[in-house]
Amino acid sequence: MSSQRPENNLETLRKGFGSPPVDILSSTRIDNKEIRIDASIREIARPLRYAVSIGIRLSSAVLETVQRSPTWTYYYHYRTVNFALDQAALAIAGICQRMGYTALPIPASQVLDWDRLLGHLSHREVGAMAGLGWKGRNNLLVNGKYGSQVRYATILTDMPLPDCGESAPEGGCGECKRCIKVCPVGAIKEDPDDFDLDKCAAQLRRFSKSEKINSLICGLCLRVCGGEKTEKTVTY
Numbered sequence: 001m002s003s004q005r006p007e008n009n010l011e012t013l014r015k016g017f018g019s020p021p022v023d024i025l026s027s028t029r030i031d032n033k034e035i036r037i038d039a040s041i042r043e044i045a046r047p048l049r050y051a052v053s054i055g056i057r058l059s060s061a062v063l064e065t066v067q068r069s070p071t072w073t074y075y076y077h078y079r080t081v082n083f084a085l086d087q088a089a090l091a092i093a094g095i096c097q098r099m100g101y102t103a104l105p106i107p108a109s110q111v112l113d114w115d116r117l118l119g120h121l122s123h124r125e126v127g128a129m130a131g132l133g134w135k136g137r138n139n140l141l142v143n144g145k146y147g148s149q150v151r152y153a154t155i156l157t158d159m160p161l162p163d164c165g166e167s168a169p170e171g172g173c174g175e176c177k178r179c180i181k182v183c184p185v186g187a188i189k190e191d192p193d194d195f196d197l198d199k200c201a202a203q204l205r206r207f208s209k210s211e212k213i214n215s216l217i218c219g220l221c222l223r224v225c226g227g228e229k230t231e232k233t234v235t236y
């Protein structure tokens with residue numbers, strides 16, 4: 001097992017793979033933070049004290065097709081990006097394993113609890129811990145460079161990695177309220193903690209039926225939350 005410093009390990013992961021590419025990669029300790037991990041992987045995850053958060057930016061052009069409702073173009077893109085994230089997570093887990101560590105890639109988009117729309121863990125929560133952004137009014141992770149237009153995946157590992165969130169600059173939506181105006185059901189409020197998940201989930205189910213898309217997606221509040229349009233521009 002390698003005895004490299006945490007910072008060197010992170011650099012190895014950043015340099016260690018090129019295909020498929022990710023736009024952002026960071027790490028965090030999770031054993032010193034409160035994080036929800038699904039019971040199905042809780043035991044295997046217990047000794048894995050670190051998490052790698054990876055993100056792939058969505059295509060702005062594809063998101064422009066989402067004007068009133070999710071489109072098939074967006075649906076296909078969403079699935080493609082999730083697949084690319086899973087491939088990248090697999091590649092990173094492989095690097096960790098070859099260096100003698102244990103690594104558990106968490107699926108980018110696998111719903112385990114359909115009532116509360118929960119997966120194995122919250123990728124956006126891990127991304128925030130790794131300093132990749134803040135919880136936006138739209139209940140998504142807002143990255144200072146790319147806004148909410150990023151999808152994330154996570155790799156849990158026992159490879160020592162730096163806690164990048166500790167040195168991340170403070171972010172926040174500031175005066176921006178773009179997403180509030182475009183949500184068709186008023187799920188987005190001024191205070192991110194007041195986000196109405198039930199209203200949002202109900203609308204995703206309606207879109208799934210009305211647009212005949214076999215997935216719970218929307219994209220309206222994503223489209224207006226590109227990094228260059230957000231009030232605060234914080235680059236990680």
Ligand code: SF4
Nearest residue numbers: 136137173176179225
């Ligand atoms: S659109 Fe503006 S208010 Fe909404 S999440 Fe993005 S930055 Fe925050």
Ligand code: SF4
Nearest residue numbers: 183200203218220221
């Ligand atoms: S995903 Fe759609 S329904 Fe949900 S908060 Fe965003 S705009 Fe509203």
